[in-house]
Amino acid sequence: MGFSHIRAQEAAHAVLENALTHDKLAQAYLFVGPSGVGKQSTALSLARARLCEVRPGEGCGSCEVEKRIDDGTHPDVRIFTPRDEGNRNLQVEFVREELLPLTKFAPFEARATFLIFPEADVSFPVQHAESANALLKTLEEPRPAVHFLLLSERPDRLLPTIRSRCQRVRFSPLPADVLEDILAAHDVPAESRAPAIALCGGRADRALELAEEDLAVRMLDVAVAVDRAVGERKGGTLLELCESLARDEHRDIALESLSLYYRDVAAAALEVPDEQLAFRHRAELIRERARTLAPAVAAERVAAIAELGEALERNANPQVALEGLFFGMS
Ligand SMILES: [Zn+2]
Numbered sequence: 485m486g487f488s489h490i491r492a493q494e495a496a497h498a499v500l501e502n503a504l505t506h507d508k509l510a511q512a513y514l515f516v517g518p519s520g521v522g523k524q525s526t527a528l529s530l531a532r533a534r535l536c537e538v539r540p541g542e543g544c545g546s547c548e549v550e551k552r553i554d555d556g557t558h559p560d561v562r563i564f565t566p567r568d569e570g571n572r573n574l575q576v577e578f579v580r581e582e583l584l585p586l587t588k589f590a591p592f593e594a595r596a597t598f599l600i601f602p603e604a605d606v607s608f609p610v611q612h613a614e615s616a617n618a619l620l621k622t623l624e625e626p627r628p629a630v631h632f633l634l635l636s637e638r639p640d641r642l643l644p645t646i647r648s649r650c651q652r653v654r655f656s657p658l659p660a661d662v663l664e665d666i667l668a669a670h671d672v673p674a675e676s677r678a679p680a681i682a683l684c685g686g687r688a689d690r691a692l693e694l695a696e697e698d699l700a701v702r703m704l705d706v707a708v709a710v711d712r713a714v715g716e717r718k719g720g721t722l723l724e725l726c727e728s729l730a731r732d733e734h735r736d737i738a739l740e741s742l743s744l745y746y747r748d749v750a751a752a753a754l755e756v757p758d759e760q761l762a763f764r765h766r767a768e769l770i771r772e773r774a775r776t777l778a779p780a781v782a783a784e785r786v787a788a789i790a791e792l793g794e795a796l797e798r799n800a801n802p803q804v805a806l807e808g809l810f811f812g813m814s
Pocket residue numbers: 536537538539543544545546547548549550
């Protein structure tokens with residue numbers, strides 16, 4: 485069993501397999517990488533491999549212990565997701581009342597306990613120092629056989645003191661061929677796969693979301709509409725696009741799409757082959773635009789979109805920031 489069913493994370497799995505083989509699992513790991521690339525599956529497989537009695541250190545894939553881990557009913561393998569409300573951070577009372585006692589008395593029946601924290605940076609963000617410090621306290625008083633698995637896309641949002649207590653394991657974005665297989669396995673039609681893969685950033689969860697709603701196709705349409713309005717200097721249309729994008733729940737994907745569109749246009753102008761374009765399924769459209777837009781201008785726009793993304797991260801007003809971008813391009 486092991487980790488062989490999780491694809492394209494050989495480096496991460498080699499670290500963990502080595503620790504399992506030598507019975508030297510760290511007390512705390514920080515799995516770093518985008519969502520939807522196998523961090524949580526790896527965490528569960530690690531627990532299964534460690535707790536399986538049939539094939540210890542590897543997991544047999546079919547015993548009672550592993551079945552209970554998969555069902556979420558094993559008392560020694562617990563998953564703590566962020567709350568569903570507010571800022572979603574876990575509160576200090578939760579850490580003191582639920583987590584600390586658990587770490588004192590575990591393991592309950594197995595040889596080890598695994599406490600898994602998907603989106604650890606959301607549960608314990610640096611700005612809610614009280615609960616983050618309570619978690620840190622449990623990490624600083626290691627109990628044998630209690631393992632913490634912190635999963636995070638944004639480890640910079642965790643306390644540095646928490647990060648430094650954990651052994652870091654890196655997970656990579658998934659390559660296009662693996663994503664293609666995953667989408668095919670979910671019955672996504674062939675023509676919807678390429679645009680979803682172009683925009684998903686190597687994340688299977690996002691690729692599925694993009695493909696299932698045909699969102700990727702719509703996002704390229706938005707990019708083309710923005711580009712046209714900029715080219716024709718249609719102020720009114722640009723303002724409307726700013727307004728709707730500022731409110732769009734898929735705004736980040738739309739901006740990513742716009743950035744990839746201009747990157748493709750610059751690449752096409754430099755005669756890069758179609759198969760290297762993100763929007764290769766619309767290569768004709770991209771090539772046509774490349775005949776009228778200088779690659780240097782397209783590249784400037786890619787840079788401007790990246791700057792906008794950083795401004796939005798710093799909580800800039802989306803509408804104002806988008807207007808700055810769109811009118812700056814025209
Ligand atoms: Zn087993």
